[in-house]
Amino acid sequence: MNQNFVLPKIGELPVLASIESICKFEKVPTQVCENAAEGAKVAADLVVSAINNHNENRKFALGLSTGRTPLGLYNELVKRYKAGEVSFKNVEVFSLDEFYPIEPGNPQSRNHRVYQELLNYIDIDPANVHFPDGTVPAENIREYCKEYEQMVNGKIDLMIMGVGELGQVGFNEPGSYSKSTTRLVQLTYNSRKTQFQFFSNPNDVPKMAITMGLETIRSAKKIVLMMWGEDKAKIAHDLIEGEVTENHPSTNLQAHPDMQVIIDEAAAQELTRVKQPWLISPPEEWTPKLIRKAVLWLCSVVEKPILKLTFQDYISNSLSDLLDRVGRYDQINIRVFNDVQHIISGWPGGKPNADDSTRPVPSSPYPKRVIIFSPHPDDDVISMGGTFNRLIEQGHDVHVAYQTSGNVAVNDDVVLQNIDTAREMGFGHLGDLFDEIREIIASKVPGLPEPSELLRFKGAIRRAEARAACRSIGLDDRTNAHFLNLPFYETGGIKKGKLSDEDIEITKELMRRIKPHQIYAAGDLTDPHGTHRVCIEAVLRAFDEVKDEPWAKECHIWLYRGAWQEWDLSVADMAVPLSPEEMIRKRHAIFRHLSQKDIVPFPGEDSREFWQRAEDRMQGTARIFDKIGLPEYQAIEMFVKLL
Secondary structure (H helix, E strand, O other), X not given: OOOOOOOOOOOOOOOOOXXXXXXXXXXXXXXXXXXXXXXXXXXXXXXXXXXXXXXOOOOEEEEEOOOOOOHHHHHHHHHHHHOOOOOOOOEEEEEOEEEEOOOOOOOOOOOHHHHHHOHHHOOOOHHHEEOOOOOOOHHHHHHHHHHHHHHHOOOOXXXXXXXXXXXXXXXXXXXXXXXXXXXXXXXXXXXXHHHHHHOOOHHHOOOEEEEOOXXXXXXXXXXXXXXXXXXXXXXXXHHHHOOOEOOEHXXXXXXXXXXXEEEEOOOOOOOHHHHOHHHOOOOOOOOHHHHHHHHHHHHHHHXXXXXXXXXXXXXXXXXXXXXXXXXXXXXHHHHHHHHHHOOEOOOOOOOOOOOOOOOOOOOOOXXXXXXXXXXXXXXXXXXXXXXXXXXXXXXXXXXXXXOOOOHHHOOHHHHHHHHHHHHHOOOOXXXXXXXXXXXXXXXXXXXXXXXXXXXXXXXXXXXXXXXXXXXXXXXXXXXXXXXXXXXXOOOOOOOOOOOOHHHHHHHHHHHHHHOOOEEEEEOOOOOOOOHHHHHHHHHHHHHHHHOOOHHHHHOEEEEEOOOOOOOOOXXXXXXXXXXXXXXXXXXXXXXXXXXXXXXXXXXXXXXXXXXXXXXXXXXXXXXXXXXXXXXXXXXXXXXXXXX
8 A cells, every 4th residue: 555655766876877887985885776675676686596506405594683674574475475476484584683591572673573574474494493592591692602703604695684773683783793603692772772762661671682693794605784774874875975984884885795785765855866967877857956966066065155156166076077967057056046045935835916926835725724744743833833823824724633642652651640640639530530540550571562441541632732732832722733643553552553544534534625725744764664754645546536526636745754853855846944033932832731741761962852943953054055155044944845
């Protein structure tokens, strides 16, 4: 059902660009796929081919990675098996890592999901499945790791891997010795923080793990390494184009004689072939946004505003082709300056009775009907709270649709506090309920779905907070706030279901009822399996099914970002400046989400709250405009026009 949304491209590598020119920058063979689903198919092709072409008189040894990166591949392999394209009867698998200590049947085991997504659905002999044993007594662990090392070193025909946010492979953390072998390791703060989402309590996250070492991994005959999402873009660049360093363990694999890297377009954003394609080969066409991208890049390189760029700046930085095919440098400067200036608008719904020939949004119809789709009950105000407020103040009929309940993000103590508050206000009958909920919390089993009674309260808390935020910026929460509770999310656990026809129907029904002129949705490219990604696909799939209806032909979809990242200025289609007062109003709306405030289970390098991250992001965007010679604003929210 997933559409695997991707952004419109602003410039692609020319078809005729030679492998040699790409390899000038890239040190390992890399295939960039449109999205994670396509990447999973490419990886599946390699796995199936390797198994089917194996003709040695022994079993094919397949190394498997845990985590979320290979999930699409595992699903694709199940499809290939059911279609009769491959058999796993002559395959034995070896897992890369496992928590320690942990029982193999524990739902939070690193390898539990490998069974759920792959092994339970193929014809592999259970005797051929080898996972690190998280139950080995501590006094025997060193000897056990030696035995596992002997079993895998040099024996794996194909190793399937993902990469962590800091370049980890397996649990080989930054600083790992390049000749390390299978061993017990202490998990760092960052690794435990990443794994917390799979545990109900931060104290339950294991502090140790068994992992293959870097030398063990390099001993595999072939390695297929996958990365999806823009949060892996920096790591992808370091692995593919950077130098080998202990700080990024994955770079130790660069010298492997047979490694294939497969990434999606989001993860490829920092590669030279995507970020500065003109450095590799002249583009087939200098599109308006590619010209903007090149000029803004030049501004950052020479540290000048647009209108101060010189002929020599262009020539000295490999942009002579732009001058040859587009025009004089000063004409290009003015063109890009005007281009960026015209995306700035204080009227995100269109300014009535105004010349809209250079504005991002048409002036009519006015007022407009607007739907803001918010994946969780706070993404709307965190990501575009200033624009949300501006649309209301300028008289548009604004509706917000909270796509999921966000219930699993509420801490158990918050539930008890809310019930206790109601009891203190005189609702005495809640005394028994307080004790009942406390018992339910105490009986929770780590890794299993949350009890429905507890989720009901958590969902109610998030709805009340969302309504309070709506009221704080002037929206009628009784008529214009909609809680969709899309079924894919309501599993009670961290693992969510797949997008279904029911999710699409719920979304379509709201669209048809409101008949919006504008739709705002969260354009998240980070996690192909994450809630934000599924939510944008729900919006796009629903709109695709209603696009021929009269109202839809006048509707446009605008994409906003989250608290951590903003659109690159080279792709932005609208920039909404905010005043200091509007920033404070947005901050106060975020404050209404009390259950999400000050909850940092693993305090570390970034202790900022959502409002702080959002403000830093918006102010950072405003500084970019200032540096390139545009007006200086307090803060800016940016949007990409998808349709």
